[in-house]
Amino acid sequence: MNSRATAESMRPAALAPVQVRSFAPADSARWDEFVYRCANATFFHRIGWKGIIEECFGHRTHFLLAERDAQTVGVLPLAEVKSLLFGHALVSLPFCAYGGVAADENEAVAALHTAARRLGKDLGVEHLELRNRAVREADWPRQDLYVTFRKAILPDVESNLVAIPRKQRAMVRKGIGLGLTSRIDEDAGHFFKLYADNMHRQGTPPLAKRYFETLRRTFDRDCEVLTVIEPGGEAVSSVLSFYFRDEVLPYYAGDVEAARDLAANDFKYWELLRRACDRGLRVFDYGRSKRGTGSFDFKKHWGWEPTPLAYEYQLYRRDRIPEHNPLNPKYRMLIALWKHLPIPVANAVGPHLVKSLG
Numbered sequence: 001m002n003s004r005a006t007a008e009s010m011r012p013a014a015l016a017p018v019q020v021r022s023f024a025p026a027d028s029a030r031w032d033e034f035v036y037r038c039a040n041a042t043f044f045h046r047i048g049w050k051g052i053i054e055e056c057f058g059h060r061t062h063f064l065l066a067e068r069d070a071q072t073v074g075v076l077p078l079a080e081v082k083s084l085l086f087g088h089a090l091v092s093l094p095f096c097a098y099g100g101v102a103a104d105e106n107e108a109v110a111a112l113h114t115a116a117r118r119l120g121k122d123l124g125v126e127h128l129e130l131r132n133r134a135v136r137e138a139d140w141p142r143q144d145l146y147v148t149f150r151k152a153i154l155p156d157v158e159s160n161l162v163a164i165p166r167k168q169r170a171m172v173r174k175g176i177g178l179g180l181t182s183r184i185d186e187d188a189g190h191f192f193k194l195y196a197d198n199m200h201r202q203g204t205p206p207l208a209k210r211y212f213e214t215l216r217r218t219f220d221r222d223c224e225v226l227t228v229i230e231p232g233g234e235a236v237s238s239v240l241s242f243y244f245r246d247e248v249l250p251y252y253a254g255d256v257e258a259a260r261d262l263a264a265n266d267f268k269y270w271e272l273l274r275r276a277c278d279r280g281l282r283v284f285d286y287g288r289s290k291r292g293t294g295s296f297d298f299k300k301h302w303g304w305e306p307t308p309l310a311y312e313y314q315l316y317r318r319d320r321i322p323e324h325n326p327l328n329p330k331y332r333m334l335i336a337l338w339k340h341l342p343i344p345v346a347n348a349v350g351p352h353l354v355k356s357l358g
Helices: 009-013 023-039 048-057 104-121 157-163 167-175 191-200 209-222 264-278 294-301 327-336 343-354
Strands: 019-022 064-068 071-078 079-085 087-092 125-130 147-150 181-185 223-229 234-243 247-255 283-289 306-308 310-315
Touching: 009 147, 023 071, 023 079, 064 104, 071 104, 071 181, 087 104, 104 125, 104 310, 157 167, 157 264, 167 264, 181 191, 181 264, 191 209, 191 223, 191 234, 191 247, 191 343, 209 223, 209 234, 223 264, 234 264, 247 264, 264 283, 294 306
Parallel strands: 087 125, 247 283
Antiparallel strands: 019 064, 064 071, 079 087, 125 310, 147 283, 147 306, 181 223, 223 234, 234 247
C-alpha cells in the first residue's frame, strides 16, 4: 500500500458509504452536538434556525443529515423561499451570512451537494444557493458581492485597543470622553426601535420585532443585545450579537441619527470587543458586508481585512445569478420612496416584503 495514501482517500473502501436523509425532530440534540464539534460549522448551522425560519417567515425548511454507520458526518440546512416578486429558491440559509454544508469529510460534502441539487430539481426551484465561507464547487456559478471580516481577539483589553487604527481609536476615545456607557438589555425593545429607525433612514424594509424576540428566546444567552447610552439616559446605538464556541458575531445593529457625532457606533463595537476579551473569547466576527457600502468601509477602517464569501449556485430556471440587493439600480426608486413612509407604516409593511429577500 502506498504509505502516502491519506485517511480520506482510504475511508470509502474501509467503511460504509455516506447516506443522506431528512432531519427528524428526534435528531435535534445530535444535530447541534455535531455542529459544535465540526470545525467548519457556524452559528447559522444550529438547529434553532429551523424553527425561526418556519415560524417567523413561513418558509418550508429541508434540513439534511449525512450519516455513516448511523453516525452524523455532515449537515446541510436548507429553506425553500417562494415569492411572486423574487421567485422560487432553495437557500442555505436565508437571513444567515453563512450556510452550506458543515461536514467532517469530503465524501459527506459531495453526498449533501448531490442531495441538494436533486431536491432543488424536484421542488422546481429556479436556483439553489449555498452560502459557503470558502469555495466548495469551483465550477459552480459564484457571487462575489459579499465579504466577511474576522479577526483574532488579543488576550488583554489594552492590546485590543492599541490594535485599532489610530483614527478609529480616537473615535472610541471620543465616545468614552463624552460619557457614553453600555449595558446588556434583557429584551429587544430598545434595540428594535433603534434598528427600525436606522433601516428607515437607509430606505430598507425592516424585519419584524417578533423575529428579534424569537432569536432571543431560541438562542437564550447566545443571543445578546448591547445598547449604548448617552449621559442623559437616552439609548443612541445598539447591537444584537450571536455567540458560538469562542466567537462573538455582531449581526444586527441600529442607532439614532445623532450617533455619528457622538462616536456611539465606534464606542459600541469597542465595548462589545472589550467585553468579549474579558469573557476569554478568541474571534471577533464583524459579519457580512457588501462591497462598495458604508458598512464595508466602516469595518475596513477598524483594521479588519475582508475575506470573500463563496456564495455558490445551481441555476435551474435562471440564466444568471439573482441580484436581490439594494445595490441593484432597479431598486433605487423604491429605496427613495421607502424613506418617505411614516416609520409605523414601514414597520408594519416591511416584514412582509423582506421575508422573501433573506
